[in-house]
Amino acid sequence: MTTIRSSLFLLLTTPLLPACAAQPGVDYTVRLDRARNQIVRIEATIDQPGEQAEFVLPTWRPGRYGILDFAATVRTFDAVDQSGQPLPVEKIRKNAWIVDAGGAESVTFGYDIFANELGLRTRHADDSHVFLNGSSIFVMNPARRLEEHIVRFDGLGDWQVASGLARADSENALVAANFDVLVDSPIEIGEHRLIEFELQGVDFEIVIWGECAKTDEELSDDFGKIAEACMDIFQSNHFDRYVFLIHSADGIGGGTEHLNSTIMQTRPSSFTSESGYRGFLGLVTHEFFHTWNVKNFRPAGITPYDYDKENYTTQLWVAEGSTSYYDDLLLARTGQRTIQNYLDAVAGSIGSVRGNPGRAMTTVEQASYDAWLKFWGPSSPDHRNTNVSIYTQGHIISLALDMLIRSETEGAGSFDDVMRLMNERYPYESGGYTPEQFQETIAEVAGTSVEGFFERHISGVDQMPLEDLLSTVGLELILRDPDPVPFAGLSLRDSGGRTVVSRVFDNSPAFEAGLILDDEIVSADGVRLDADKWSDILDESEIGDSLTMGVFRRDNYREVELTIAGKVSQRYDLELVDAPTDAQRVHFEDWIGQPWPERD
Incomplete structure (x- = not known):
């Protein structure tokens, strides 16, 4: 039973908790009087700090595996004791401060944050709202990480507060069981549209700004x-x-x-x-x-997060890629996207995986480990030659494993069972799962070893036999055009009146010709070109044609010969087989949650 409750405004959309019996580990006050100037002040108070108190601001946020260095937006900082008397405070590294407490009863470390980042979902303030992702805003006192944390708000005015955090004993306060809960519970402040509904004993809230x-x-x-x-x-x-x-x-x-x-x-x-x-x-x-x-x-x-540095794992393809598999599949199961639309999306993802030159060089495990550098880290044009997407590659691996399990168990098991067992056996409190435990869970559900699959396609770079695997559910993976088309391995872009190289594929004709990024291409066979003209020339070329490319590199002109090669385009269609077996029909319907489509 789903019940809907709607409201334009939201106060604190959390149940009221009883007053705390003891002082919180850290008590924060968020001051909003300069929010319209994109400045938010945070004051973090701890009692009985001893001689010194350390405060550390995370360098990254949960959900994005890249260093963001939030301390760069700290404008000013200071510290006072329980009487408001200044205390010495020293910055000891890029994101950490030490307050000389000198035996004070309490210490308050205050700092101003410049909150003007919205797109990465970290911290943003203006005259319409304030959004706070805790890891970008709240400092941690390492000694009290596991203690209760309270967040109070000053200067709310008519604004409301929305968060997954529970409500404390004050109208304007939220409580977190510990620092990890605090920074994994974003806070939205402003005037919102609120929609509430209940499902399977869970209270849901939809809060909309905009x-x-x-x-x-x-x-x-x-x-x-x-x-x-x-x-x-x-x-x-x-x-x-x-x-x-x-x-x-x-x-x-x-x-x-x-x-x-x-x-x-x-x-x-x-x-x-x-x-x-x-x-x-x-x-x-x-x-x-x-x-x-x-x-x-x-x-x-x-597990647990280390907020001071990169946290490495080879399993982000499971965390992100397996999730990506379900964000397409579940919409087909619910009927919120058509079967054909879903199959087209899967075919597109398969083409993206098979057409990525990085697939031959980098395993999905290595891509997971290097996500801090090559996915969320500093961008490099060469990453497109050397890396794979943990999202797309992980999506298609999860699809392949689902098909493998359904085939081996004759439909008695699926990747759904793997997800359910992982959730039951390795909750957060267990300390996280290992690659071996994930592989063992799949083997258990499949009723057979999957060691070879992992060696070839996860720890290795072999192409997955998707054509065979997808036949389990009565699908045929068809290459749209098996004939090679002209290929130069060169992408151009127009910039400031110049046409420059934006990408060179490894081992391509452009690579062999010695073209490099940011070369200015002025002509092909004596014809002036721009990015659009280059596309036309390539379309009109034949495999084996040779083009003389006029190139400026650092204002020095040169000519190079580029010989057009042939390449099969990795574009696929995913179609229902003409005469499915009874087993294929059953497996398809169990997988996608919809009846087998009957053709006219």
Whole structure:
């Protein structure tokens, strides 16, 4: 039974907890009087600090495995004792400070944050709202990390507060069981649209900042279908309340999973476009599925979080890629995308995986380990030659494993069972799962060893036999055009009146010709070109043709010979077989949750 409650404004959308019997480990005050200037002041107070008190601001945030160095936005800092008397404070490294407490009864470390970052979902303030991702805002006192933390707000005015955190004994305060809960529970402050519904004993809230053309009923119905599909897989909930925070504004997009909440960003047009809304619902599915995969069971390498540096694991392809597999699949199961639309999306992902030159060089395990450098780290044009996406590659590996399990068990098992068992056996409190435990769980569900599959396709770079695996559910993977097409391995872009090289594929004709990034290409066979003209020339070329390319490199002119090669385009269609067996029909329907489509 789903019940809907709607309101334009939200006070503190959390149950009231009884007053705390003891002082919190850290008591924060968030001062909002300069929010319209994008400045937020934080004051962190601890009692009985001893001679010194250390305060550390995380360098990254949960859900994005890249160093962001939030301390760079700290404008000023200071410290006082219980009487407001100044105390000496020293910065001891880029993100840490020591206060000389000198036996004071309490220490308050205060600092101003410049909050003008919205797209990465860290901290943003203006005259319409304040968004706080805890890891970018709140300092940690390492000695009290596991103690209770309280957040109070000063200067709210008519604004309201929304968060997955529980409400403390004050109208304007939230409480977290420890620092990890605090920084994994984003806070949205302002005037919001609130939609509430209940499902399977869980209270859900949808909180929207910005424009959204969908009605309360449409959103609660669509979110409810997604939530129910996820809950049906795991068959257990470790939370009794969940908050969907939504930012709707032009120029933003993406989402981040948190303990019992998510922050999702999209454009207002996503709510008026069929394809845009379908994409947004995919984001909703992805982030909510993470409530189990990552937030409840996560790789040992990132459990618990070390906020001071990179946390390495080879299993991000499971954390992100397996989740990506379900954010497409579950919308097909709920009927929120058509079967054909889903199959087209899968075929596109397969083409992306097979057409990526980095697939021959980098395993998905290595890509997981290097995500801090090559996915969320500093961008390099060469990453497209040497790296694979933990999202897309992990998605297709999860699809392949699902097909393998269904085939080996004659439909008695599936990847759903793997996810459910991982959630049951390796909750957060267990310290995280190892690669061996994940592989063993798959083997148990499949009833056979999967060591060879892992060696070839996860620890190795061999191409997966998707054509054979997908036949399990009566699907045929078809290469659209097996004939090679002209290929130069060269991408150009127009910039400031110049046409420059933006990408060179490894071992391509452009690579062999010695072209490099940022070379200015002025002509091909004496014909002046720009990026569009280059596309036309390539389309009109034949395999084996030789082109004389006029090139400026650091203002020095040269000519190089480029010989057009042939390459088979990795574009696929995923189609239903003409005459499915009874087993294929059953496996298909169990997998996708819809009847086998009958052809006219």
